[in-house]
Amino acid sequence: xxxxxxxxAAWKIPIGRWGREFFDFLTTNFAWLxxxxxxxxxxxxxxxxxxxxxxxxxxxxxxxxxxxxxxxxSWKLALGVAIGLxxxxxxxxxxxxxxxxxxxxAAAAASMAIGVPVGIWAAHSERVYQFxxxxxxxxxxxxxxxxxxxxLILFGLGAAPGLIVTVIxxxxxxxxxxxxxxxxxxxxxxxxxxxxxxxxSQLLWKVELPAALPSIMAGxxxxxxxxxxxxxxxxxxxxxGLGKPVVRALNSVNIPLGLExxxxxxxxxxxxxRMARIGKEGER
Amino acid sequence: MRPAVDFRAxxxxxxxxxxxxxxxxxxDAGASRAEIxxxxxxxxxxxxxxxxxxxxxxxxxxxxxxxxxxxxxxxxNRLNKVARGEVIVHDGDWSASVVNCxxxxxxxxxxxxxxxxxxxxxxxxxxxxxxNVGFGLELSGAPAKERQERVMAQLExxxxxxxxxxxxxxxxxxxxxxxxxxxxxxxxxxxxxxxEPFSALDPLIRxxxxxxxxxxxxxLKKTILFVSHDLEEALKIGNRISIMEGGRIVQTGTPExxxxxxxxxxxxxxxxxxxxLSVLTAWNVMRDARDLKGxxxxxxxxxxxxxxxxxFDANMLVVDAERDSQPAIWVSCDNTEKLPENKPKVYWxxxxxxxxxxxxxxxxxxxxxxxxxxxASRFLGAIGVRDVLKAxxxxxxxxx
Numbered sequence: 001x002x003x004x005x006x007x008x009a010a011w012k013i014p015i016g017r018w019g020r021e022f023f024d025f026l027t028t029n030f031a032w033l034x035x036x037x038x039x040x041x042x043x044x045x046x047x048x049x050x051x052x053x054x055x056x057x058x059x060x061x062x063x064x065x066x067x068x069x070x071x072x073x074s075w076k077l078a079l080g081v082a083i084g085l086x087x088x089x090x091x092x093x094x095x096x097x098x099x100x101x102x103x104x105x106a107a108a109a110a111s112m113a114i115g116v117p118v119g120i121w122a123a124h125s126e127r128v129y130q131f132x133x134x135x136x137x138x139x140x141x142x143x144x145x146x147x148x149x150x151x152l153i154l155f156g157l158g159a160a161p162g163l164i165v166t167v168i169x170x171x172x173x174x175x176x177x178x179x180x181x182x183x184x185x186x187x188x189x190x191x192x193x194x195x196x197x198x199x200x201s202q203l204l205w206k207v208e209l210p211a212a213l214p215s216i217m218a219g220x221x222x223x224x225x226x227x228x229x230x231x232x233x234x235x236x237x238x239x240x241g242l243g244k245p246v247v248r249a250l251n252s253v254n255i256p257l258g259l260e261x262x263x264x265x266x267x268x269x270x271x272x273x274r275m276a277r278i279g280k281e282g283e284r
Numbered sequence: 285m286r287p288a289v290d291f292r293a294x295x296x297x298x299x300x301x302x303x304x305x306x307x308x309x310x311x312d313a314g315a316s317r318a319e320i321x322x323x324x325x326x327x328x329x330x331x332x333x334x335x336x337x338x339x340x341x342x343x344x345x346x347x348x349x350x351x352x353x354x355x356x357x358x359x360x361n362r363l364n365k366v367a368r369g370e371v372i373v374h375d376g377d378w379s380a381s382v383v384n385c386x387x388x389x390x391x392x393x394x395x396x397x398x399x400x401x402x403x404x405x406x407x408x409x410x411x412x413x414x415x416n417v418g419f420g421l422e423l424s425g426a427p428a429k430e431r432q433e434r435v436m437a438q439l440e441x442x443x444x445x446x447x448x449x450x451x452x453x454x455x456x457x458x459x460x461x462x463x464x465x466x467x468x469x470x471x472x473x474x475x476x477x478x479x480e481p482f483s484a485l486d487p488l489i490r491x492x493x494x495x496x497x498x499x500x501x502x503x504l505k506k507t508i509l510f511v512s513h514d515l516e517e518a519l520k521i522g523n524r525i526s527i528m529e530g531g532r533i534v535q536t537g538t539p540e541x542x543x544x545x546x547x548x549x550x551x552x553x554x555x556x557x558x559x560x561l562s563v564l565t566a567w568n569v570m571r572d573a574r575d576l577k578g579x580x581x582x583x584x585x586x587x588x589x590x591x592x593x594x595x596f597d598a599n600m601l602v603v604d605a606e607r608d609s610q611p612a613i614w615v616s617c618d619n620t621e622k623l624p625e626n627k628p629k630v631y632w633x634x635x636x637x638x639x640x641x642x643x644x645x646x647x648x649x650x651x652x653x654x655x656x657x658x659x660a661s662r663f664l665g666a667i668g669v670r671d672v673l674k675a676x677x678x679x680x681x682x683x684x
Binding site (some may be wrong): 197 | 373390392393395400403404406407408410419420423467471477
């Protein structure tokens with residue numbers, strides 16, 4: 001090693017150690033908080049999954065198909081949804097699919113619940129957006145495995161840490177798309193609202209949100225897809241679902257199991273994507 | 285009577301607080317927009333604008349793009365903030381200073397006193413026509429039933445009752461702007477701001493909507509502040525016109541005032557291409573009865589050439605007429621009936637008769653002067669050929 005490099009590397013900035021100390025601090029002082037949070041989340045997720053598994057699969061299949069019809073007013077879609085779900089039942093992956101469905105829907109709901117208000121806030125405040133931009137970049141580019149470790153330490157194994165890493169990964173999409181939607185509301189529309197005496201909240205609910213709705217809905221579909229793509233990684237930290245068989249197949253080089261579970265994920269992705277396209281079709 | 289909208293020495297400057305503070309002294313010194321921008325970085329919107337918009341009139345702000353006309357208009361409902369000066373809105377006995385009022389007062393002004401029509405319509409595309417028209421009422425919390433009734437009434441007013449359930453993009457541009465008009469009328473605000481409302485429409489539709497607006501105004505008697513870059517439009521619909529240049533009002537007056545007495549070269553250039561026949565009336569060109577030459581025993585010569593004379597009674601009502609020493613009959617300019625060929629004719633007009641009609645009458649009577657009567661048929665004055673020529677030539681830049 002040349003002297004210059006040696007000199008630069010001589011005082012290594014202890015980022016790794018600071019990080020560990022920070023998480024040590026959190027675990028020692030806030031263990032009660034994270035434990036309660038984890039068990040609470042797990043109870044909710046397990047309860048939802050338990051209820052859906054208590055019902056006979058055929059009932060759930062029909063219910064989802066009816067929901068698909070109600071959302072999109074398309075017999076073809078309802079039929080396709082039913083066929084897709086029956087295929088999963090046929091492959092013997094029903095339990096895993098229901099667990100994944102619950103995780104994905106819960107993660108997407110949580111991401112939207114965080115993402116839409118934060119996106120609105122950022123759209124209304126340049127300062128908030130300036131602060132948020134690097135944070136969002138970080139959340140989207142930091143390799144998932146990096147924050148898998150601290151989340152695992154704080155929340156333990158199970159569904160709760162799976163949900164939390166999924167939300168971290170998926171929520172930047174609705175934040176960005178809500179921000180985009182609200183900031184690109186045409187100025188004359190806003191001025192029409194102001195000119196007729198809208199309050200701030202009327203302006204938000206009656207002008208900005210309806211105008212931004214297509215963009216926000218695009219955020220929802222993206223959010224669902226991102227959540228689904230986290231299924232396998234969530235399985236690594238103990239979340240149940242379709243990720244489990246995939247991980248198992250990888251460890252035991254089991255091609256048939258990997259194929260079956262992989263196809264089930266694809267089918268679920270297609271079903272959710274088609275069902276969540278609210279408003280988009282109507283715009284065209 | 286107090287004006288409905290009163291602008292008092294209004295300055296509007298776009299920029300940061302510091303830039304604005306630096307710009308104000310320059311505005312006072314009469315610096316131009318370019319100078320202010322270069323020195324301070326602030327953009328001058330309007331400077332020292334004084335204007336009173338009287339109740340029930342259509343006041344037109346007129347100028348090229350960038351002259352500050354829209355900027356001044358938007359101060360009335362505080363879409364633009366006023367840097368210095370006052371804008372007072374009067375509604376009946378109630379009045380408020382738009383510049384200093386509180387948020388809640390501002391909302392009252394925007395919901396109840398001042399409605400606005402936008403150049404690009406600014407309709408909300410996810411709402412039906414009826415929902416767009418009811419937008420203002422919805423914001424002020426009007427109950428659904430009342431809202432529906434008022435919306436239907438407004439839609440009938442602009443002939444769109446069959447389109448209530450359609451979406452804005454299903455309508456043509458002209459129809460969309462009718463929706464914009466109905467939305468503004470629906471709040472029953474007495475003051476209407478119209479920011480180049482017809483500029484985005486094709487000429488045929490534009491003319492039609494101008495006519496409709498004039499017709500509606502006859503009935504509704506709103507106070508309208510109208511921005512336009514089209515002088516023909518301004519002259520057609522305005523009761524009063526303010527010409528703006530570089531953020532300053534250079535002349536305010538009636539359409540005839542602007543055409544007959546332009547105050548500077550800018551206004552003169554502006555009106556150079558305007559056909560004076562479209563604004564001038566008999567009143568603008570006539571010579572007053574008191575300036576006419578007597579012809580003895582109650583007679584007055586109507587023209588300088590002394591071809592035609594009228595005899596009057598004590599109330600200035602015509603009792604006899606002569607043309608080229610022959611007894612003549614006097615008939616209205618608007619008369620289209622067949623008249624006896626053998627008797628000389630002298631035409632008469634009202635003060636408000638368009639100059640064009642007067643000229644046609646003159647032509648038919650072989651250049652006889654035209655008499656001007658008031659509503660009670662009393663004689664006001666007379667128009668000779670020379671008066672007409674003078675009025676038309678005066679507006680053009682060649683003759684100063």
